[in-house]
Amino acid sequence: MNPFEKVLSAVRQKRPLVHFITNYVTANDCANITLALGGSPIMADDLREVEQIVGHCSALVLNMGTLSERTVQSMLAAGKEANRLGRPVVFDPVGVGASRFRNETAEMLLHEVRFDVIKGNSSEIAYLAEGSGTTKGVDANLDALSTEGNLNRHADRARKVSARTGAVIVISGPIDIVADSHEAWAIRNGHPMMAKITGTGCMSAGVIGCCVGANPQALLPSCACAMSVMGVCGELAYERLLPVEGGSGTYRVFLMDAVSRLDGVTLTRRSRAERLRI
Template structure:
């Protein structure tokens, strides 16, 4: 049976090539986090090569943080090609609910591409599931985040979207929720400092892409490993940043350092994961 530690070790050994069609705000962070997680990134977002690049990769990550008509076409073509080849597709619906164009892009991908993983904040997942959500730009309103008080409600939301799409659903927040239609997990790793750094959610999707690409038979556990591992790295980076009296720039560097040094022993010792 797969464990979080075995997922991590398989990724480190396999060095999966991950194809990203992502936003220009965090593209470099995603590339570097992929390398730190044990994978290899390729950022190819032109429609003329999207299908070709998918054919040589282990997984595809689609992020609609800065959508445009060109990347819309690329995501659709790459997603369909990944489906033909049996490659995992990870979708990060950044800002879903914020504009008509984003909503149409998300709806088209959900309709025409078989997604392995959907990872978003509570507002984005609520919009994809129910057609409504409380967005604040590309962020969720603080009052809507997952807590102990609303955990069961958010688990049910994730499972409804999983039933609708067939994908594993990951809701990021103070407590991360990862669910498919049969089971759900709560991840209580992470640190509030992660929210002060642009792109940590995109980086989490990159790590999930690495794990899912190396472990295509275990999408749910790949998500749990990715979210827990990223949270652990956030904790370690904060501890080291405090010791250095550093700020957000230092924290960003230390977050990458922590992921590059994360091993099975540390993951096993620090993961705070429970089945719901």
């Protein structure tokens, strides 16, 4: 069985419970894509319960999309408890580099919580690597997106952040990059239509949470599988969209459908994941 098939099969068999402290814009999408893949989501962000909820879960996903003082404290408490219990923690530093509050929050969480996976767009990871970067709100600067021409530079940056944090680094973009301090992978799946709906990055973090929650002993291949799942399903959704002349709303539904119907054979056949020479 292909490694990605094993990861997907484990998700479907184990049905990992994924705890999200995420933003209110995409919470529903994150919950639904988790269910579509085969996991089970719980959205709990009150400080009075987050530690107890973490104890029931297979993985924790922390997302900075709509920060508040309240959720920052909840993220800190949940992250520390997940570390204590040995649960994988996925960090999505949405919009870091856009404001002092986001920058200080990301720095504090990176100092206080041990992250197993850090997933961001190219601008967010650039900020974590170098303390600088240009963002467009919570989106990556278009000039900073990963391409064939700058792929090695982005991979080196991801490995640098991994070496410093101990986390697997995922850079989402036209070409996704998944790296630890020793190796890097490029995933060339996906479709530009994915950028036309809000939340595909947040949904990717949820898919990662499912995959590492079911396969905590294999973080890097689980992350590469997760990004392949999103990319392949983005392609399948667009192929289904064309005959009905649908738009972005229909595409969002078709993306969810594709994740729920995805099987290991299709994932293996369509995945364009490549280990990079470094």
